[in-house]
Amino acid sequence: MPLKTPEQYVDSLRALKIRAYVGGERVEEPIDHPLVAPHVNNAAQTYTLAHRPEHEDVMTAVSHLTGERVHRFTHVFQSSDDLVKKIQMLRLLGQRTGTCFQRCVGLDGLNAVYAISYEVDQGEGTDYHARFRRYLERVQAEDLMLAGAMTDPKGHRAKRPSEQDDPDQFVRVVKRLPDGVVIRGAKLHNTGGINAHEVLVMPGTALRPEEKDYAIACAVPADAEGVIFIFGRQTNDRRKLEGGCDIGNPRFGAVGGESMVVFDDVFVPNDRIFMNGETDYCGTLVTYFATWHRSNYGGCKGGNADVLIGATAKMTRMLGTERNAIVRDKLIEMIHLTETTYASAIGASAMGYALPGGSYMVEPMMANTVKQNITRNIYQIARLSHDLAGGFVATMPEETAFENPEIGEYLRKYHTANPEFDVMERVRFGRYIENMTSVTTMVEAMHGAGSPQAQRIVMLGQAGIDKKIELAEQVIHGTDDVAGLPLPGRSERES
Amino acid sequence: MPLKTPEQYVDSLRALKIRAYVGGERVEEPIDHPLVAPHVNNAAQTYTLAHRPEHEDVMTAVSHLTGERVHRFTHVFQSSDDLVKKIQMLRLLGQRTGTCFQRCVGLDGLNAVYAISYEVDQGEGTDYHARFRRYLERVQAEDLMLAGAMTDPKGHRAKRPSEQDDPDQFVRVVKRLPDGVVIRGAKLHNTGGINAHEVLVMPGTALRPEEKDYAIACAVPADAEGVIFIFGRQTNDRRKLEGGCDIGNPRFGAVGGESMVVFDDVFVPNDRIFMNGETDYCGTLVTYFATWHRSNYGGCKGGNADVLIGATAKMTRMLGTERNAIVRDKLIEMIHLTETTYASAIGASAMGYALPGGSYMVEPMMANTVKQNITRNIYQIARLSHDLAGGFVATMPEETAFENPEIGEYLRKYHTANPEFDVMERVRFGRYIENMTSVTTMVEAMHGAGSPQAQRIVMLGQAGIDKKIELAEQVIHGTDDVAGLPLPGRSERES
């Protein structure tokens, strides 16, 4: 069956011999490193839940390529219903892990390449799409985890790829060979890369005709020669070395275990190349990816927020404030902010439409509102959680202090609030709240799938300002051709 | 055919001889009164557009009672798709009229009575549902406009119906006769009542067993004996007597032409009674109505906002500010606020589910976020529109001043901004902006379909706080039964 078990997932990662640096040092088996393991656990949950009958409907789908039931994270969206189910899957997983489970980037990436390769072929007479379908069949059959890699370093932000002092600030082809190409550059903020099977490389920006070398989409095995993963540092990451509840979410960590992936002159054979020089299509590819990805945030962050709201609500019970009307109203506000983005993500999915290649795109305006609201709401949710959780989130000592025989008793005594609850439960929940409102978490919500201004530019483009002006003119002038009652008073002039 | 033309609609209103007070005085033909006529025009648009082939899909539906194509405003929601199309119809009409077109209250009211009468019959062995289906067949066949009437005066807000000093503060049965009942009381904020064919009376609150007399749902012809319409006053309403562009939206007015409907001991025959004393079901009836109705605001206000955004955008062109990046960003914010609520309304509709009687309900949490956001976003949209439109919205003289030969030239000269545009166009657009951000408009958006706190109470109930706490416990304790990698460091304790 094409669904890996979590154990198979872990084993398959071990079989890869990737070059990875964690905590600034080379490590041989990164997935066992305490800084990485929780993220592996988290991705493993996506494999685990797919085997549960009660979640089959949202966690799996029937492949349009093979007719087999595959993991939804390897599925090409075939309908609006598929898009809606994706959002539901994200919320479920967000609820079950309390943070990022990483596979969305690969999912949206494979969908983007699937769609654009079809369009390139149609326009340019190439055969990328068939290649990609063959590649995708293997991905589905082996239930591979792909790390989508789109964000280039970008260098000077006011300059284009071809204008940079350093031409490698965007991933590019540096050598063309009969059987493939050699690429150089890096992709940043690579979610789950260090525990994925493959890296799916895509151009990160619209390109001009003279920027052909940057128009490269391809799949690279995580352990290909020249691929280097440099694991990023997170807020409070070293607490994972201590273990214990100070980690916040000991089992699943926080955010997606982002890496920088360096491509130090990596050879990519032809059958893994899905775009190569077709600059005209890069903007569309980026837009496809970003649009799907922006709608996701209503799902995954919704699920995460469920956990955070639950943690905050329990905190109010542990403090004894849960009956206060204002406290309840603040919980409601957290709920409202969460559900607004979830509802919009569902709306964007339900209004999905077919792309030329037959797969389904979410409604772009709605998808962009989802992400835009996330970049704001997350900070409000954090604020409300801090408000209700109280100041001890900032000042409570480490777990080991609670265990120190000289002071543990004091700490437990004076951190007990409502004595019906175990004091360590209060500590654990405080640490989770700290974790889920940390800078790493917030910044990811801010910049993942594009910074706030990126969404606004799309909105302006989608809004049809000229059409809206026409609507206003029609209403104000009363110039619609529809018959009706005469206008009041001397307004016959107006009609 | 069951679709009235706008002319037939107007003629059918004239055929009714209602008792109405407009501007504080009795009027014989209210629909011709200048204070009322724009609202009639507006409702007439709902009839007009239903005949246009390009709008047939959203403006009409196939009746599940008769199989005939009927106006969507008389249709019982048969699917999620019907719910989505309702929202699209509302946006279309909002774009074409620039303000409220009134028929939603009746639509949601007939759906609420349809659904609840089924449930009452199932629970109590009554036969209200068949009665209502017969009534509804006539409504569909004659394309009647129903004015939904739910909001009671409510007297002292901290007291229940049965605790009021004046027992008539909620509509109630004051006499029971073999062939019907006599009702007394009033319904407030009745949208479109003065130009509707029928008033659909529903209880306005959950009731206790001892409050049976208040549990009355029934349909009353607008010209029934004892029914009195007292037309409300709007911001700037008397400008309609002047005519001209100072009205803002000369053709369609503003908001829904709300009336107080007084029931001064009105007899209702049995075949028009759809609930009578079944207090247990009143809370559900109110919730059904309110939930549908709250989702609407993402549609109609979205369409209205399209017009307002268009008017504001054109204003920036007339001023010469349209290329400024900050100005554009403010337009984008107006768009974002608008589309957020529309997307959520679509989400709520797409997630619709079947009620016991077979019709479809929107997803309640999402529907409530729509309305909650409206109560905030509308004020932000108004603020941004005022910001971009400039101070002249507050100080420009009346249209007649522009026509006065002594001063008209000065006014036109000194109100000309970008001389490529006619100065009177600037005036007209300013007046529309004034109209659409007036107190009447804002307060309707605030309180229609329930005040903000009403939505928050629903959200808390829907949120599943206990379940969220369990999710948090599971994540934080790592107690899910899912196998995975060992937790890092000394956290084996935690598992």
Add this chain to the structure above:
Amino acid sequence: MPLKTPEQYVDSLRALKIRAYVGGERVEEPIDHPLVAPHVNNAAQTYTLAHRPEHEDVMTAVSHLTGERVHRFTHVFQSSDDLVKKIQMLRLLGQRTGTCFQRCVGLDGLNAVYAISYEVDQGEGTDYHARFRRYLERVQAEDLMLAGAMTDPKGHRAKRPSEQDDPDQFVRVVKRLPDGVVIRGAKLHNTGGINAHEVLVMPGTALRPEEKDYAIACAVPADAEGVIFIFGRQTNDRRKLEGGCDIGNPRFGAVGGESMVVFDDVFVPNDRIFMNGETDYCGTLVTYFATWHRSNYGGCKGGNADVLIGATAKMTRMLGTERNAIVRDKLIEMIHLTETTYASAIGASAMGYALPGGSYMVEPMMANTVKQNITRNIYQIARLSHDLAGGFVATMPEETAFENPEIGEYLRKYHTANPEFDVMERVRFGRYIENMTSVTTMVEAMHGAGSPQAQRIVMLGQAGIDKKIELAEQVIHGTDDVAGLPLPGRSERES
């Protein structure tokens, strides 16, 4: 004594024979016109309260020119304490009139001309300052009301005065004579102009050397030949013709009774000219005026908000909702938004500093934050007031309907909430809330003393970004020369 009584104020207005258009028509005695009279009442309050011993300290000051006690509205700020007292006076008057009392523009205008004429003289060897002092002595001695006139029509907003198709879009000198100049143009949004004694004309923007003709500051009697007042239209203005409580604030109206003042080739004699061609100083003059004026909004709008909060609070008592914790919290939010701006206005005043000519300027950054917050907070305050006041603000009928014997009883019965309160009191308070949240009121708060972006540009200039970067560098590099403990760990590198 230099303090006019309100009766003397009114009589002195009558003695002027101004050319005024109200409601689009020429009127002989504008101050008696119902559209104007409430604004006259309001300005009259500034005269009345100055005679009350309990308000002497804030309402009057000792002239630095004559040593006599004069009205504070004619006083040149001599100290930070004077600036603070101005803000207090504005709050007092705002509380006592519930809307705009108009004299601030003239006050800040005379202060701006006082300060800049000194600086022009110092820089250019002119003698404007002595002229202005003589003029000001008369203003103080006669307790004159000046209408400050700064805002030009501005035509195409992306073009400078000298680039406009119509050169009259900014007031300019069209003829220079030995004994004076002739000016042409108009000033917009002129607060209180129609009931002021004099119009104080100032340039409305920074100017370039080639724009000398626009650099004109002068005082013009309200009834000078060629001066024309065209009274603006307000939201609901015609309700003043009906009388009664529907006006909202029957005694004092709303906002400042703004007019367009046209200068149709008006001759200004030399002794009334205080700047004439000195373009270099115009930017500073505008900045002086705007800075003082922006701080005012913390005072006057604070006083107005006190009345609005009081009206809203009483409304909750009349409804029976006043004990609800959420209701109380919303009142608190209204208070918080109000007091934030008042506190900042006091802060700006307390940090005042002496200008070259010896008078006092408010701290510019703080003054700009006041106005910026007003442009946002006013909309939030309106929203909260609408929320608490309820939907009847949008739908209650006119006062005459309550008096109609056929329906008055119904209206009174069904608008009674808490029966301890007279139903008409609820109506009156609803109408005041409508009035104080109307478009005219909001737009004035948005654009008076400069649109939001104008404040932001000043803030950026005042913020010292380069200095802040240096502060950041110093902290982050630890390069301050201050001795201290060694840095932790290997950070000796850092120092």
Add this chain to the structure above:
Amino acid sequence: MPLKTPEQYVDSLRALKIRAYVGGERVEEPIDHPLVAPHVNNAAQTYTLAHRPEHEDVMTAVSHLTGERVHRFTHVFQSSDDLVKKIQMLRLLGQRTGTCFQRCVGLDGLNAVYAISYEVDQGEGTDYHARFRRYLERVQAEDLMLAGAMTDPKGHRAKRPSEQDDPDQFVRVVKRLPDGVVIRGAKLHNTGGINAHEVLVMPGTALRPEEKDYAIACAVPADAEGVIFIFGRQTNDRRKLEGGCDIGNPRFGAVGGESMVVFDDVFVPNDRIFMNGETDYCGTLVTYFATWHRSNYGGCKGGNADVLIGATAKMTRMLGTERNAIVRDKLIEMIHLTETTYASAIGASAMGYALPGGSYMVEPMMANTVKQNITRNIYQIARLSHDLAGGFVATMPEETAFENPEIGEYLRKYHTANPEFDVMERVRFGRYIENMTSVTTMVEAMHGAGSPQAQRIVMLGQAGIDKKIELAEQVIHGTDDVAGLPLPGRSERES
């Protein structure tokens, strides 16, 4: 001279032999511990800057007790000017350290005890005030750092001190002896306690007559028998053990190095007791302290925000985005949010008034708005900083990775943005932004000086709702006794 040098400060701390736990373990010389040292550096800055002539005016004051020039952090506020200078001192120090410098709590504490001891003596015939003045003379003479200790653990938040299961949840007297008392309990969130000379204990809540044992104010040497400091854990605290720029603010740390201070049956001699059983005064004492303290946040957070804004602005230059209009507008918003609270703090100070004992209190309403705005604005400022700084704040590797010869070159290459800037500068600034927007920092801003709801309760009390209702009645009824023009139309009825 009474001003310690920073070296003397450090030496004097060493001379104390306090019992302290850092990182969960007993440490002998806590101030040398890398987790503590930056906080010592920070407090040392308060000593350093006091010696600089250019800062003498804000950093020092003339003691009203001795006439000597003392550190302003030991000074009793003698005037509004003193209150303003305090805020200025806080902003200066905030700018020079980039985070919390800890001495404000002791300053406001000594002022609170000074004021209340006078009032207790006046009301109860005690002699606490003279005792406290003697104590204060020594504090001033030795330039001692006091750690104000007010916040009790509070146990079950819905229960009073006397209702708790554990009576020690609020600090209390457990034994009364002829020469003193024995106290037990703990104080939380104790800023700077671990590097202060003395702990100033104050009751943390209003008390009832039967709660006499909780009404204790006294000074305890930091090394008194039974006093235990348990250092709290901060976000990213262990990075201080690594050293280097990942700390964010390597020299000065983050927030105030908060501890829990346990009083394990500590004997306090009579001459150090300043209140003992006078429950009636505890509410006032808490209010005095909190009011001063809330106004502080406009100063210190203003200074911190200057550094954060500077760091963010420099980041935009390093990225190459600094000329973008929207980027600039976001910096302006950060400035606006900062200056709003600073202006209000100055306003609160300038409106200071004398307490019965002669010292000066800030205006309470304004002071509370300062803190209320901080609890919101800080999150907005963080959001904007994250927005402009970019996603690398969440994903950049540790500094050691940049130094690793195998990967350092890649990291430096691909983190270079505008190549005119050193890549490590970008890293350092990113780390500072991370530090200043961390959970510890945000939660302190949220809960320090009282949680948000605490301020709102004060506001409601201060607002004079009844008076505001009277103002509204007066305006709306036109019932002021002031003469004026007749009201328009038929409104004579109204007067």
